[in-house]
């Protein structure tokens with residue numbers, strides 16, 4: 317078999333090797349089912365158990381209070397932008413924190429359903445940091461406040477939730493979901509496309525508090541109605557069964573092998589420190605994008621001071637088995653995405669490569 321590269325893809329991103337091996341083992345026959353997970357009814361006992369496992373693992377990892385529901389929806393995080401507008405804006409005004417590329421997309425979608433009021437923007441600073449609560453111009457009557465907990469493209473992350481008082485806080489956590497412990501009780505709704513940290517694309521996880529479901533207006537398109545989704549336990553129609561199965565395996569791996577969210581946070585901090593140290597100790601050869609206290613633990617963004625070397629850096633890294641280091645097409649530069657599944661050895665190999673490359677070209 318061909319060698320697996322260290323895959324720094326921003327998404328869909330690498331999955332834990334033990335999870336892939338388990339999928340491979342069970343691919344033709346899932347134990348007891350006589351068929352693969354792709355080939356059985358979503359109403360079968362086998363799938364019900366898989367679905368239950370995915371939900372209960374997420375509950376356990378987040379220490380989820382009983383007034384929250386774990387839902388699986390289709391359409392990725394982008395469809396959540398739409399659902400939030402349809403379900404909770406309804407012509408009203410909500411506060412959006414404009415902290416980067418994904419926030420902007422969420423805002424553009426929300427405008428179709430009401431007023432998406434920008435309560436802070438990092439645009440003038442080229443999205444180098446997350447705001448603190450006092451930076452925000454919050455409207456006490458807003459329908460909700462929307463934040464992006466990790467801006468995947470800019471590589472900046474929130475480490476303190478904004479204090480929004482009685483206004484519900486909604487978070488797009490697509491690229492840092494289940495990467496460290498959070499106080500979930502601060503959120504009314506937290507959602508994530510699975511393909512960065514917890515599974516393949518095709519499913520989004522939405523964790524929603526009871527009182528939000530009461531706000532959902534009648535008559536929404538069925539698949540875009542959070543209340544209907546909850547009332548049907550995410551099975552109003554055929555869900556993305558295989559993707560949910562992988563979420564069950566990935567969350568089980570977090571619990572059994574990585575020490576839950578506290579364990580994975582320690583692991584993720586160590587990994588990120590290796591790369592940020594390599595940047596900081598390069599004497600300006602590599603330049604990080606984010607301000608220090610907003611540096612993402614998931615997406616490490618940087619440029620080479622000598623832009624002419626960037627193409628060579630990315631190409632040589634690829635040849636050395638360090639793949640997908642090109643920054644997003646909208647911002648350029650380099651980006652190492654180091655989600656939960658990236659092993660420590662991948663970050664060590666990249667840091668060593670960075671030092672070697674600098675020695676040759678510095």
Ligand SMILES: *Cc1c(COP(=O)(O)O)cnc(C)c1O
Nearest residue numbers: 392393394418468488490491509
């Ligand atoms: C990847 C990403 C999205 C878009 O996810 P899709 O599942 O492709 O819709 C949205 N928000 C953030 C923060 C992301 O990282």
